[in-house]
Amino acid sequence: MNYAHLIGVGAAVPKNVLTNADLEKMVDTDSEWIETRAGIKERHKSDDDEWVSDLAIEASKKAIEHSGMDPEDIDLIICATVTGDTTMPSIASMIQYYTGAKNAGAFDLGAACPGFLYGLNTANAYIKADLAKNILVIGAETTTKVVDYTDRGTCILFGDGAGAVVVSASEEDGGIIQSYTGGDGSLGNLLYLPGMRQRVPVSLEKDPIPLYVKMAGNEVYKYAVKSMVDSAKKVLKDSGYTPDDVKYLIPHQANIRIIEATAKRSGFPMDKVLVNIDRYGNTSSATIPLALNEAVKDGRIGKGDLLLGVSFGSGFSWGAVLFRWN
Ligand SMILES: CC(C)(COP(=O)(O)OP(=O)(O)OC[C@H]1O[C@@H](n2cnc3c(N)ncnc32)[C@H](O)[C@@H]1OP(=O)(O)O)[C@@H](O)C(=O)NCCC(=O)NCCS
Missing domain, CATH: 3.40.47.10 (Thiolase/Chalcone synthase)
Structure with a gap:
């Protein structure tokens, strides 16, 4: 195996x-x-x-x-x-x-x-x-x-x-222990970026084609917390681990209030949550590896530590991965 x-x-x-x-x-x-x-x-x-x-x-x-x-x-x-x-x-x-x-x-x-x-x-x-x-x-x-x-x-x-x-x-036991990916494509109009072919939701057809990210911030906020909490809980339940076993929750860095609400509702105190949004903002797919890199390099994360990454975004898409470092 x-x-x-x-x-x-x-x-x-x-x-x-x-x-x-x-x-x-x-x-x-x-x-x-x-x-x-x-x-x-x-x-x-x-x-x-x-x-x-x-x-x-x-x-x-x-x-x-x-x-x-x-x-x-x-x-x-x-x-x-x-x-x-x-x-x-x-x-x-x-x-x-x-x-x-x-x-x-x-x-x-x-x-x-x-x-x-x-x-x-x-x-x-x-x-x-x-x-x-x-x-x-x-x-x-x-x-x-x-x-x-x-x-x-x-x-x-x-x-x-x-x-x-x-x-x-x-063959040594460890590494990625449990993972989950999910989504809801019906929410695509809440956060989108037109591609090269510039397809936009039908409701916007008469408007000038937007070339930039469009977002309904309040709506995204609500789904963000729910989807990250559900993903974190599912992966923990499926693996048999609890928040006590996990050294750090590494949430997608979208908004500090989303991070705090996700941590609270998933059972993690904030001292067990990696946060660097203050210095980087939301870097989309890069937020979790940026936070992981910092904590490994400054020694907060060491060999064998159990970590839980959790994220959400446009699609909507979401997911969580439970893994041991190294
Ligand atoms: C975008 C976000 C920061 C807005 O914060 P919020 O607390 O929801 O603020 P609201 O949208 O309710 O706006 C409150 C007020 O602030 C104003 N406002 C919005 N952006 C502002 C800004 N940059 N500076 C000052 N005021 C601003 C609004 O116009 C509104 O004013 P009004 O009450 O006079 O109408 C927040 O909704 C958010 O983070 N959503 C999730 C976005 C996200 O994570 N996207 C990426 C997903 S991967």
Whole structure:
């Protein structure tokens, strides 16, 4: 029996930082409102010539180095992104080339914010089925390129970043223990970004085609908490573990109030919850690997620690993964 162990992690963010004070000069908002309502102080914003593939490649190189693995031993690359700089080739293919992982198959995965957890779930399935041994899973976004900086309801929330992990097959018990993915496609009109073919919900056909993320923030908020709480509880119940067994809950970083409500209703005190939204904002599929990277590198997470990642996003899609580090 193969187990999917997470053995290396890396992350990358753009150099440029966009503070709440900067946003005050761009749109009708104020720093205190953003901090109180969303828990965000600043976020990283890519330059015009800085792309999601750049961040994904940097994070991937760091994860491979951290794992101690030779890039040529990687046999699959899964990049979760909805803001790829090209539709084809995939961002995963660019990562394959620039990391030297020349023996790897590569594809992108589009599941919005929970994309990284969908990627871990997919990697686990490949390893369990003996279809791959060493898999790079990345969550990477340059969401600031697709938000409307005249829409204060969305532009204050998002930031750019990438995080990557190496998932490796081992016969030793551990790694990914339980996972769940779910969704409700009927809620797609609450949070969407038109693609290249610019299809928009019928109700908007007469309006100019939006090129940016559109969101009904209040509605999203309600579903976010419910879907993350349900996902966390399901994975714990199915695995037989309780919040007491888990070292850290790693929730999608969308809004501090969503994080706090999810933690409370799932049975986690806030000192067992990883939070970095204050410095990064919502980086979509990158939030969970960014938080994991920080906590592994600063020693809060060590070998054998039980962790629970939980996320939701456009689709709607949601999911949770329970795993031991390393
Ligand atoms: C977007 C969000 C921060 C708004 O916070 P909220 O507390 O729900 O605020 P509301 O939308 O009820 O708006 C309250 C007031 O603040 C105003 N407001 C909205 N954005 C503002 C901003 N950036 N600055 C100042 N005021 C703002 C509204 O216009 C409204 O004013 P009104 O009462 O005069 O009409 C919150 O709904 C949210 O985080 N939703 C989830 C979004 C999300 O997670 N999306 C990503 C999913 S992966």
